[in-house]
């Protein structure tokens with residue numbers, strides 16, 4: 001039986017070039033589906049990587065209770081000094097707590113396409129010290145008391161007008177870009193940073209959006225629990241405590257879910273079309289080979305090898321399409337940097353990530369489309385009575 | 394000689410939409426082993442229909458078809474396929490070769506359904522090609538062969554698994570006179586020296602003259618009393 005299957009299948013595969021035109025319908029149709037699928041998924045993958053790569057398990061972020069984003073959080077000036085002193089917060093060599101009460105506001109930047117929203121973060125000196133991943137790659141750090149900002153590397157690349165020395169106009173005040181920082185490609189690279197006290201006075205916000213605190217060694221998990229207990233125990237605080245990494249992971253979820261839904265809908269619609277294209281192609285392949293198939297069956301070949309040969313042909317074409325689509329998505333999109341409206345109406349810059357897993361997923365779709373597109377024509381090929389098929393051929 | 398083909402009271406009806414057309418009307422027929430029978434008759438008289446029943450490509454609506462000891466009217470299509478592989482070699486008007494395969498690969502096809510190993514298959518293919526006089530064209534694709542050569546390859550394919558019966562539907566219908574005569578001589582030799590039983594449909598009286606017996610079919614019934622000189 002295997003011998004029959006191999007013989008008949010190799011015959012049908014070798015005859016593909018004779019039906020190149022119709023065969024290309026499958027390849028192109030499925031290639032398109034896979035390219036779009038992989039591109040969309042690589043976008044959410046890239047976004048996820050960027051946000052999940054932001055933050056650390058050894059730092060805690062304290063936000064006002066119930067909010068999901070730093071931008072909508074506000075902790076009053078009375079609570080901030082008390083929160084810094086809580087147990088579980090690591091202390092520096094000078095005995096002071098390693099905590100940074102940070103203020104985050106939305107600022108508008110002009111870009112060629114129109115205005116974009118960029119987050120401006122006011123950071124305390126401890127906030128810089130606590131984040132060893134942050135490096136100034138151009139220029140220098142802002143100076144307290146002066147309206148100076150440093151721009152994240154992604155923000156610099158994505159949005160125009162952030163070069164060293166550029167002057168920015170936010171809410172009536174003038175700011176100067178004095179440096180560019182790198183923080184390992186995470187979400188902070190899409191932000192502008194300045195001194196926390198400068199931001200507080202410039203924007204009239206005496207408190208903080210959130211307090212970032214380094215957790216006490218040796219075990220940050222234990223320190224986190226200690227900190228949580230201390231916060232819950234004190235009725236003056238209306239504050240939630242989570243690790244910084246947890247916060248950013250959660251931030252990526254909403255967007256990732258939206259993209260996944262969009263991907264599912266778009267892919268399903270395109271796949272539906274591709275299935276019809278494949279069916280059409282394979283029906284015509286079967287009818288082109290009708291006399292060949294009938295002759296084989298007259299000789300005594302059974303239905304199975306004939307079915308397998310039709311399926312083998314459609315799967316081969318589908319996989320070729322899948323590979324082409326995956327390659328196209330990879331070449332066009334992998335590593336491509338874009339920025340998008342993140343959760344909090346600020347732009348987050350990230351890169352498309354075409355991973356092997358996504359390519360495999362694309363191939364799985366191609367395979368499924370090829371199987372469905374080949375199945376019914378294969379069934380027709382074996383169901384047609386031999387005598388009728390011989391007459392028609 | 395015992396009958397290798399025996400049809401009793403066979404009716405074949407085709408259904409086209411709601412319309413039923415009876416093509417063969419209570420037809421009975423016996424063909425002895427080793428015979429070379431030509432089946433003649435006007436177009437539409439049911440020759441191909443009858444040949445398909447004998448070759449196990451189709452089943453009768455009614456009646457018994459016994460070929461090579463098997464009641465074909467009782468077999469399912471899977472069983473029929475197996476039976477065909479063992480007992481029948483087919484030759485068609487338009488050769489029906491696989492265009493992608495070389496002559497020897499075409500001839501090998503029926504052997505893929507046997508238990509023969511590769512070496513044995515190659516040997517049988519070579520022998521069959523030698524019988525039809527085409528050993529030197531083994532590597533050629535059908536497109537590189539003349540009509541007569543292609544039909545020889547088809548005959549080699551029909552022969553290679555040593556079937557009980559050769560069934561030919563207008564094997565010379567697409568060939569010129571001289572080439573047709575070559576093919577008919579070949580069939581006659583297969584019948585005479587290899588003892589193959591042959592049933593051949595033809596429109597051509599000259600072709601029928603090569604056969605030992607001629608059956609005339611008209612409007613789905615055999616017309617008696619005409620036998621060619623053997």
Ligand SMILES: Nc1ncnc2c1ncn2[C@@H]1O[C@H](COP(=O)(O)OP(=O)(O)OP(=O)(O)O)[C@@H](O)[C@H]1O
Nearest residue numbers: 388407408409416435436437438439440441442443
């Ligand atoms: N599958 C089918 N469905 C309906 N009618 C059919 C079918 N096959 C054959 N017929 C009809 O049966 C009749 C006999 O056909 P058949 O092919 O056996 O004739 P034939 O003697 O071989 O003719 P020809 O010499 O033209 O080949 C014809 O009228 C044909 O139209």
Ligand SMILES: [Mg+2]
Nearest residue numbers: 440441442562
């Ligand atoms: Mg006919």
